[in-house]
Amino acid sequence: MSFICRFAPSPTGPLHIGGVRTALFNWLLAKKHNGKFYLRIEDTDKERSKEEFKKQIVESLSWIGLNHDDKEFIQSKNIIKHKEVAEALIKKGFAYECYCSEEEIKKQKEKCKKQGIPYVYNRKWRDAKDLQIPKNVKPVLRFKSKISGNSIIKDLVQGEINISNSIIEDFVILRQDGSPTYQLSATVDDHSMKVSHVIRGDDHKINTFKQKQIYEAMEWDVPNFAHIPLIHSEKGSKLSKRDKSATIDDYIKIGILPDALRNYLLRLGWAHKDKEIFTLDESIKLFDLKGVGKSPSKLDMSRILSINEHYIKNLNEKILFEFLKKYAQNHKESINLSKETSIIKSLNFLKNKAKTLDDIYQNAKYILKDEIKIAAEDIKLLDTNSKKIINEFLHEFKKINAPNKENLEKLINGLIVKNKTNFKGVGQPLRIALVGSRFGPGIYNIILSLTKDEVVKRISKIN
RNA sequence: GGUCCCAUCGUCUAACGGUUAGGACAGAUGGUUUUCAAUCAUCUAAUCGGGGUUCGAUUCCCCGUGGGACCGCCA
Numbered sequence: 001m002s003f004i005c006r007f008a009p010s011p012t013g014p015l016h017i018g019g020v021r022t023a024l025f026n027w028l029l030a031k032k033h034n035g036k037f038y039l040r041i042e043d044t045d046k047e048r049s050k051e052e053f054k055k056q057i058v059e060s061l062s063w064i065g066l067n068h069d070d071k072e073f074i075q076s077k078n079i080i081k082h083k084e085v086a087e088a089l090i091k092k093g094f095a096y097e098c099y100c101s102e103e104e105i106k107k108q109k110e111k112c113k114k115q116g117i118p119y120v121y122n123r124k125w126r127d128a129k130d131l132q133i134p135k136n137v138k139p140v141l142r143f144k145s146k147i148s149g150n151s152i153i154k155d156l157v158q159g160e161i162n163i164s165n166s167i168i169e170d171f172v173i174l175r176q177d178g179s180p181t182y183q184l185s186a187t188v189d190d191h192s193m194k195v196s197h198v199i200r201g202d203d204h205k206i207n208t209f210k211q212k213q214i215y216e217a218m219e220w221d222v223p224n225f226a227h228i229p230l231i232h233s234e235k236g237s238k239l240s241k242r243d244k245s246a247t248i249d250d251y252i253k254i255g256i257l258p259d260a261l262r263n264y265l266l267r268l269g270w271a272h273k274d275k276e277i278f279t280l281d282e283s284i285k286l287f288d289l290k291g292v293g294k295s296p297s298k299l300d301m302s303r304i305l306s307i308n309e310h311y312i313k314n315l316n317e318k319i320l321f322e323f324l325k326k327y328a329q330n331h332k333e334s335i336n337l338s339k340e341t342s343i344i345k346s347l348n349f350l351k352n353k354a355k356t357l358d359d360i361y362q363n364a365k366y367i368l369k370d371e372i373k374i375a376a377e378d379i380k381l382l383d384t385n386s387k388k389i390i391n392e393f394l395h396e397f398k399k400i401n402a403p404n405k406e407n408l409e410k411l412i413n414g415l416i417v418k419n420k421t422n423f424k425g426v427g428q429p430l431r432i433a434l435v436g437s438r439f440g441p442g443i444y445n446i447i448l449s450l451t452k453d454e455v456v457k458r459i460s461k462i463n
Numbered sequence: 464g465g466u467c468c469c470a471u472c473g474u475c476u477a478a479c480g481g482u483u484a485g486g487a488c489a490g491a492u493g494g495u496u497u498u499c500a501a502u503c504a505u506c507u508a509a510u511c512g513g514g515g516u517u518c519g520a521u522u523c524c525c526c527g528u529g530g531g532a533c534c535g536c537c538a
Binding site for chain 1: 468469470475476477485486488489496498500501502530531533534536
């Protein structure tokens with residue numbers, strides 16, 4: 001059996017994390033079975049579709065490594081084909097024109113609401129040979145849905161879903177302006193792309209019953225369906241693009257690594273025993289739809305951070321630096337070329353303090369910037385005694401030709417004894433002088449990550 | 464309101480019908496340390512309720528309850 005999967009977002013907003021997970025599951029299944037993974041941009045809503053969103057979607061997917069086969073499909077380019085299928089459905093007796101005005105429909109809905117009964121289009125024009133066609137109304141084309149009986153879909157995640165056909169109305173497949181609606185376009189495209197597995201969000205479940213009828217009317221093979229539960233916001237409702245930390249850009253902005261996000265998303269609603277960390281290869285090998293749970297899961301930022309931390313700690317420093325460099329370029333200030341080597345050298349301790357690329361960037365600021373600002377609260381800590389101590393340090397430090405951990409340790413231990421203080425008594429003022437804050441990396445790490453001149457310059461400034 | 468779906472620690476989840484209900488994140492406590500972190504050790508914490516079926520139910524069935532999705536000429 002061939003596996004042809006697809007991710008079909010509409011470019012009406014930035015890609016959010018639920019969409020990324022849907023794409024991931026499709027991608028994983030395709031890779032696992034040596035199949036295809038396509039990207040289809042569903043841009044038939046001309047009003048809301050924007051080129052910038054399409055770009056953002058494509059870039060986000062490529063950022064997280066979900067590369068698609070072939071060029072992306074642009075749905076609007078296939079409209080002619082969709083209309084041909086609409087024609088064919090008319091010929092086969094599965095579609096009809098409906099001349100109800102929008103007001104008429106609206107009235108019906110209100111009436112139903114008042115009576116407390118569910119609205120379904122009343123099929124007025126379904127068999128309306130003797131109805132007078134109004135001149136001022138342009139028709140829509142509706143699909144002739146089944147009226148009686150039940151329909152079942154065998155969902156690969158949800159199991160069998162059984163509904164009564166009476167609740168599926170005669171849905172619109174061609175708008176007043178003649179353009180195809182989602183139900184038609186998606187079905188026609190899935191068929192012509194030979195999609196074998198449609199993996200999408202839970203919110204499409206009802207659509208499946210509509211689309212299935214189109215497949216059957218056209219005598220096309222019906223693909224497999226898998227509806228995965230939605231991701232909920234921390235509040236517990238469907239994730240919307242307005243939620244904070246919903247779009248993938250929100251995560252990129254704080255410096256989440258693509259692999260970490262991929263790993264997090266994989267584990268959200270899917271598990272393989274007690275395993276938490278999955279390399280890309282492992283996830284391809286181990287992923288299956290059977291392991292996908294049926295209940296929605298909530299987003300958990302601290303979990304994302306923790307996984308990200310894990311990936312940062314385990315990343316080769318050269319690669320980590322490339323991420324950092326790119327991150328700084330896009331979201332902060334570019335890293336000056338002259339600072340590159342000292343940053344790479346310092347990454348081994350910087351990364352141990354970081355949950356995100358932004359943390360690394362912030363902690364590395366004292367290397368990146370030639371001027372350091374001392375926080376107001378920390379200036380207070382530099383009293384006369386600590387100034388005296390760091391001046392003594394400076395005096396001795398200048399004599400050292402090549403600073404290393406050993407000779408620095410000797411120097412500082414000497415100062416501790418001489419001043420009858422402890423490590424903190426020497427370390428804290430030094431850290432403030434060199435980094436601008438009482439928080440920061442270990443004091444030896446700081447000194448050795450700066451040039452001798454730079455250390456001298458910064459300490460000399462304190463007086 | 465109608466239809467459909469779901470239900471294990473706060474969160475993500477594991478557990479052929481037989482486990483002291485496991486792991487991870489978060490939280491708490493202690494050790495280490497040079498500040499913040501990190502790290503190590505320990506701890507707290509869950510099968511929504513009620514009925515069945517069964518020798519035995521987290522697991523199967525029914526009913527409640529709670530949560531969610533859908534109900535567009537959006538996708």
